[in-house]
Structure formats: C-alpha cells, structure tokens
Amino acid sequence: MHSLSSRLLLSLTAMLVVFFGVTIAALDKAFKYTAEKAMRDRLEVQVIALLADTEPIGDGELGLPGELHETRLAHPGSGLYAQILAAGGAEVWRSPSLVGDDIPSLGDLGPGVQQFERLTTRLGRDIYRLKMGVDWVFEDDASRRYVFSVAEDLASFYGQLARFRRALFGWFASLAALLLGTQALILRYALKPLRLAEGEVQAIESGQRELLSDEYPKELVGLTTNMNALITTERARLKRYRDTLGNLAHSLRTSLTILRQMLDSGRPIQVDVVEEQVEQMQQIVEHQLRRASVVGSGGIGARGVVVASVVEKIRKSLDKVWAGQGRRCDVEIDDAVFYGDEGDLMEIIGNLLDNAYKWGRRVRLSACPIVEDDRRPGLNITVEDDGPGIDPELRERVFDRGVHLDEQHAGQGIGLAIVREVAQLYGATVSMGSATLGGAEVTVAFPPK
C-alpha cells in the first residue's frame, strides 16, 4: 500500500472496528443482564402474589380463587404461567394460561429456596421460570412441602433485546461514519505540505524554481533542507563537469594544434616537441578529470566514513608495493570520522602516505576529531616521515602541480597538489612543517561544521 492517506484511514478503521466492537458487545451484555434481572424481580413478585392468593381448601389441600390478582394468568397463551407442585412433583394447581402446554418440573426445593432457570415448554415456548419452595402449615399443624412456580414467555424479552440491538448498531455505525469522514478531512489538511512539496519539486524540475521554499512544518524542515543541499551540490557538480569539459577542450586544443601542424607541415617529426605536448596533455587530462571526479562536501556521499578503515586499506596497499624495502607505518587514530565522500578521503590519505613512503623509511599517520560546541566535528590528519624534510622556502611549491623536488622517485609530482585541491573543496587547510621523526610533516585540517 503506497498511499499515506489509505494507510492512515485503514489503520483508523481497524481501530474503530475493534473499539466499537468491544463497546457494543459490552453494552449488549449489560443490557441483557439487566433485562434478565428485571424479569427475575418481576417473577419473584408474581410468586409472592401467588402465595398471597393461595388458601387451604378442604382435605388438607391448597387452592386458589377463580379470580387472581394477576389477570394474565387467567388467559390462555398470555405468556405468564403459574403452577403449584406438591412434594414429588405432583401438580396441585396450574394457571388457565398454561392450558394445552406443560412445563418440565425439576425436583423439590427447600423452604424459601429460589431457583431461576430458562426452559422450553412442551409446545416449544422458551420461558424463564422462578420456583420457590414453601412449607405450608395447615390448621392441624401438619406441614407439607410445596413448590410455587411462575414462568414468563421469552418472546417479549427477545423482542426488547432486538429493538435495543438495532438502536445500538445504528447509533454506532453513524458515529463510525462521522469519525471516518472527519478523519479523512483532517488527513487532507495534514498532508497538504506534502502536496506542496510535490508541486515545488515539479517546479524545480521544470526550471520555474531554484529550491524548495522554507514554509514547511517542523517535521518536514529536515527533509526539505537536506533536499535543497542535495540540489545545490548536484548543480555545483554539474557546473564543475561542464567547466572541466570546457577547460579540457580548450587546453587540449592547443597541444593538438601544435601536433597537427607538425604532421601537416611535412617536416621531420621533432620527438622532443611531441614528448612535451604529450606530457602536457596528460597533465591536463589528469588534473581536469580529477577535479571533476571529486565529490566535495555536502554531496550524496557525505556520510560518516571511519578514517581508521580507509587508512588500513591504503597502508596495506602501500606495504605491498614497498615490500622488502624496510618501510614501517605507525597509525594513531582517535575515533576519527570523515564527513564526506570516501573516495575523496582515499585520495587525500593515499597521496599523503604515498609521498611519505617515497621519502622516508618510517612513517606516522595520526588523525583526531576537532570538536567545537554543538557543531559536527571536524578532522585533523597529520602524516610525518623520517626523510630529508623540505626547506621552508620550498614548502609551498610542493603543492603545485607537476613539481617534484627529487628525481629519484617515480611520479609526476601531482600527489600533494591533489591533496590540496580535494581539501579546498571541503574548506580544509593544508600545511607543511618539520616532523618530530625528522622529516616532513603534512597536516590537513577539516573545520567543524
């Protein structure tokens, strides 16, 4: 399910069904219990009234007058039935309303003991019956046990229950519909900022807007701010690519023109000129393409990169290249994280260590975070070697492209230049000094943001 509104509405509907279902069941049960209790109370009153109407007749038996207080007992099928049973279940008297039907009699009861039960008559009528045991003392002081019973047909009870349930369901269904309707309106209002964002993104894509506006609820501000940062970075990268291609074309054309003219002139090929132009084109290509490939700060890859793992990979690679030549690299990393592209970090550390391995036998790399208030920590990376070091007057020149101060080591002298170019894109500074190991020390400091 891909719609937020649908998910929310479905969740609310499910919740309402459960909540209302439980409520309806509870109310229904409560009503039924109350109605049954009321019926029992009514039947108890009827039993007492029956007792009051009963009087002894000749031969030590009990009887009732022709007219009873409860007139329904006199009408057949009225729904109210009464019996007086002697000990052992023999019927002494039954109400005229019970004509043609029988109620199962179930045992004696002690004096004053009541029993309330649900039964079915012989003719299939569902009834509730209240029985009470009575010890009747006659004039001759003889006492005999009787059971007085009054039963009521459940038809009216069921009817009452059905009416209650219809009303209950009706009201709750209406309430649920009202709640769902209200919820849909609320959702529409609450999700309005998302529709606004969608519209603004479309406007950015069609060139009508530069960035997303800042009029969003605080829950979306984080998202829109990051999206704006991403848009800005990608625009800058696109511009860098375009500039690179433009610079590349412009720079290469000069060298190509020189070579073209040499070929077209018919004169003998001057190898030193070809060599010089090839070297130039190679440097231009490397420099411009490297600038284009650097991600820089705030890019898509701007996540926390663990410095220690990058250093370890590069150290292993350099140890392989310099195997058997007595190089040793010590690493002191203090929980450092680089917030940027992993490839950019690899360029910085790779070129710094590569340079140190070339000049010295012992190399040390240390990295630690630069913590400042609540800002995202910066990073300090220092690489030292025990080589000959570099004269202070020449320290700035080593960062220039194509400059390498000693012919013994292979390379085109662009390693430290790359370090500075990448660092600058992150607003970092690069400095060179004298190492405690005796050689050169290069430090790259990324500021906190």
Place this chain on the structure above:
Amino acid sequence: MRLLIVEDEQALRQSLADDLRKAGFVIDEAADGDEAVYYGLEYPVDIAVVDLGLPGGMSGMDVIRRWREAGKEFPVLILTARDGWKQKVEGFETGADDYVVKPFRFEEVLARINALLRRAQGWAQPILSCGPIVLDTRSQEVSVSDESITLTAFEYRILEYLMLRTGEVISKTELTEALYDQDFQRDSNVIEVFVGRLRRKLDPENTIRPIETLRGRGYRFALERRV
C-alpha cells in the same frame, strides 16, 4: 622469465610484447578475460601484466580474482587508466601487487616488473649478490670477484633465473618453459650447452662451482645470498 600480457587493445599489446621480448622475456598474450584466465592457470607464468579495462563480462579484476582463487601466486602488475586511490586499493585487495597508470613509459613498466620478480623471490634490491657473483638486473651486467663478465642474452637469462631462485632445484623443463616461446623447437640439450658455457665463464678454474647439476632433477644455484 615467462610473462603474460593481458590487454585488449592490440596495438598496445603488440608494442608492449615487442619491447618486453627485447628485454629478454618470453611472452604470452591474451586479449580478453577468458583467454587470460586460461593462460594463467595452464601455463608456467612468472609474472602477469593485466589491463583492468577488459571488454566483455570479465574485467581485469575478475581475472586476477580467478587466478588467486585457484592458488596462483605469481606477481601481477595492473595497467589502469583510472588512477584514483579507490581503484588502486580495490586492485590490491583483489590480488594485484603493483600498478601503472596509463599512459605509461616502458621504462617504468620494466622497472616495476623486475622489482616484482625480485620481490617474489625475496630480493629487495635490484642487485643480486651470491658469493663473488654480482648481477645487476637494471643494467644486466654480471661480475665475478669485481671483474666484469660478458654473457650472451640466453646465458644472462639462465643466470638471472637461477640466481633469483638460489638454493631451489630448477628442472630442465621449468627452465625451458621460462626461457623459450611455445612455438620454438626446444631441445633439452641446448639448455645443457648453455649451462656448460655459463659455468666456464663464471668459474673457469672450477673453484667457485656456482651451478650444481642434480642428476634426474635439474639445476641449483649453490651460492648463498649476500645481504
């Protein structure tokens, strides 16, 4: 030494093969990944030069990975047009031993190949010294007790092969495969003739005895390395 070149660009592969043959290597060539894997697994390759950007489904990295998974440990020099550190590290983690970025100078490639071959046999420096015999792998000059000795190209290659593996028994077959192209008519007696000549040039008085013949097994360079 037997060297495998894996490069899909024919002109570059041809040019590199020609230059390396002139430098004394026996060359096998592969133009794609499948061919490269086959050569690496089936031939007695001493070192491979692999272009990472191969066409088709198998890249240079995949080729190196397959070799290493099969237990092949010969050194590998990768040629790459992408000189970012991420690609270099990936190459090393896959099993390469060194890299050269295109475009390259042949001298740099040759120097790295020789360095890898020495390192593979435990030699850190370009000069091999065993007893009074000194062999400079860069200039290909040989001296005995500081006196320069002139060797033919084959004599030099045999001596270099044996000195790099000083103390190891090298069979005639191994020596033949390392020194001859596959379509060259080989005769094991030629090796014996060259070894005999080499012995006479290095040790005319028969006092040093640098090369031992182990009957039925092969040859062994008997002098110990000088550190």
